[in-house]
Amino acid sequence: MREAFAFRPSKTFCVQVGCGTLRLIVDYKEDGIIHKIRFPRLKDFDCSQTMIEGLCKTCTYQSRRDMKQTIKDLKGREDKACKRFNVACKSAMKKGKLGAYSCADGIARVLEVLVNEKEKKAKKEATSPAQA
Numbered sequence: 434m435r436e437a438f439a440f441r442p443s444k445t446f447c448v449q450v451g452c453g454t455l456r457l458i459v460d461y462k463e464d465g466i467i468h469k470i471r472f473p474r475l476k477d478f479d480c481s482q483t484m485i486e487g488l489c490k491t492c493t494y495q496s497r498r499d500m501k502q503t504i505k506d507l508k509g510r511e512d513k514a515c516k517r518f519n520v521a522c523k524s525a526m527k528k529g530k531l532g533a534y535s536c537a538d539g540i541a542r543v544l545e546v547l548v549n550e551k552e553k554k555a556k557k558e559a560t561s562p563a564q565a
């Protein structure tokens with residue numbers, strides 16, 4: 434399936450966190466490398482948006498070198514959750530929806546989705562018969 438705008442595609446992720454819905458837009462380069470992670474500022478959001486913007490920037494550079502390490506660094510636990518982490522977030526996570534303990538954790542989870550997709554694609558290409 435061919436996409437209409439193959440050049441620099443982007444994906445939007447919505448992660449349920451205690452602070453609200455963390456929306457992240459990831460722009461790719463043609464080879465699947467992250468070009469930029471964007472965080473559109475929201476009116477109604479509890480965490481420091483400057484902090485999240487900073488994290489997005491750092492992640493963009495770090496993920497080019499080592500995505501898995503970046504995920505490890507950001508991944509949160511329940512005891513480090515954002516202040517307003519609640520049952521709704523927890524149940525979203527249990528249902529397999531994108532949810533996170535903290536905003537940093539949310540970014541890590543988005544990166545995780547990207548890594549999984551990339552690996553799936555690589556596997557698919559490896560198992561499909563070579564083109565004649």
Ligand SMILES: [Zn+2]
Nearest residue numbers: 452480515536
């Ligand atoms: Zn937060």
